[in-house]
Amino acid sequence: MINFGFSINKPRVIDIDNNNLRKSNEIILEMPELQACIGCGSCTASCTAGNLTDFNFRKVHTLVRRGEYQGAYMELNKCMLCGKCRLVCPRGINTRGIVMLIKRKLGDF
């Protein structure tokens, strides 16, 4: 196959009907403010860890809310909890609290 220097994501479906949303619901119940996220990506843009790696907080918490827990804990382990994301969030979401909450809830995954 010709190498074009980039690849295409494998096609996949997030089936919210079949995903186990128990943890996701628990997370949202504990910090409902996460639902105020507009997905602007400011958190990811300002992220200290995101500057050095491909860590993407917006992606992680969006997937977690949809019940896609695989790898979320390991990804969040890249976070340094420096708190820049909290300062830039236009919705005033307590992002550091969210990181800690998701890690606590998904410790097993």
Next chain:
Amino acid sequence: MTFFALFCIPFIVGATLMFLSVVLKYFSWLRQLPTSDMILIAKGIFTPRTLSAVWEIVCESLLHRRIFRRNVVLGYMHMSLAFGWFLLIVVGWLETLSYLGTEWVPLQGHVFFKYFVPLNGIEGHKPLFDNVMDALLLFVLSGVTLAWLKRVRSRLMGMRRTTKHIFFDRIALSALWFVFPLRLLAESITCAIYGGGGFLTGNIGTLLSQHIDADVLMALYEPMWWMYSSALGIFFVAMPFSRYMHIFTEIPLIFLRHYRLRPAAKTKSYDNFEIEACSRCGICIDPCQLQSQLGINDVQSVYFLRDRRYNMLQQKIANNCLMCGRCEAVCPVGINLNTLRQNSRTTMRNIPNEGRYNYLRGIDLSQGEGRVGYFAGCMTLLTPNTMSAMQRIFEAAGEKVWWADKEGSVCCGRPLKLSGESDSAQKMIDYNKSLFEKHNISTLVTSCPICLRVFREDYDLQGIEVLHHSEYILRLLQQGRLKVGYSAEQRYTYHDPCELGRGSGIYDQPRAVIEAVGILLEPKHNRRDSLCCGSSVANTAINDAQQLTIARSVADELEATGAETIVTACPLCKKAIARGTKHSVSDLSEIVAKNLK
């Protein structure tokens, strides 16, 4: 001579149980101390530090000097109970000594001496002792009255709020309150029947004998002593498990503190001494802004220590604290509240993970060359004005600078440590430390007090002087390498960042820098008493609206000074306060850069 009556049993049982539990507790805590702490004790014990510890015990455990400084009535209340009771014991012992010489008297013989005097037919009434003992009893009773009053109207003693005690503490508290009135009654009835007594018990006794039949008095006599002994017994049994454990624990704590033992990032046995030395006086409640601004009533240090002591600490309580240190600054026992809070979080959250932050390896985004390094810190990267102001200052001073993190950095590790992941934070500390050493700098300047604190406390940077930019700028001004224009028309007010002021003890340098460019107006709360901006990285529990409420209250106070510009020396405080005010908020470096000549 007999020194035993049935009513002594509650007292004897209580005192024995108390003695055993206290000794067992101290013994097990001391035995579990890490070796490094043992060595510190061994090094300190035969030095003058032991003597200064004794002096502090007299001043604090007995006289309560620190509480006196806070409020005279509150100080008197604590002193009358502690010092008064202590003197009652000492003078009571001298009294038996003077009557009986060196004869051995069991403990209850000293405590219930007034009861045993007629029983043993001891002759020779010594009015001096009776009067002194009565005066001391009155002294203690005045303290008990004030303690009652404090429950009703705490504002009389300068406290807006007092501690909400748990049931067990209330039992101990009630027993303690009853000890002294019951003692007065028991001794007065004894005087009514047998005569004698000083100006208080003697006169009340005479009064009683005039108005109450001798039969009734005789019937009340034993029960009164029973009640007094029982109140003492209940108090003694409850003491080691209630807040009153502080009475004894403050003594070993003061010794250990003088031997330089301190709580650390991880919990250790020494913490028990600090935790159980908390008297739950509640002085830490009023300064807490989570209480005064947000009405949160269950997270203050007094409740945190209580929950930790009884192993019922919840993560949400431990996490909900700004760690601003306002409580630590007023604590009359001098407990290291922030460190204890931090190491509790570590116990609850620290999950060592060797692979974590492996991606840091080999990263170096620094720029420039120079013996002076500048570490902006994450928060300063979000306040680019501070950074460009620092650049102009460096240029004006002709300093060659190595920029550690202009193009992004690795966090200093303090936020992670404060949230309870000390082991992971260590990886960032190691990374940054090796980065600083690699670039061979001699001075490290940072404009973020959060970074400054961790650099100074945890980095162990040999041969590198760590300076906050306020210290650095002041040094440049004093050396004449920086010239600024002074304007008497510019009025500034200064907000002390918690990590810089209470955390690192830097109060004067930023003020000196401001006074070099204009007039400085002080807000109501300043220096050690300064308020927290509310956005502290230590708190992951409060939400945005709550942070804003605190920021507004702080901004209101700063605006009230009438200054045009609010100055602070922390990028996080700057961002927080700017949200709560329409005035302009500047970093210290900005006002210097603006007035450069």
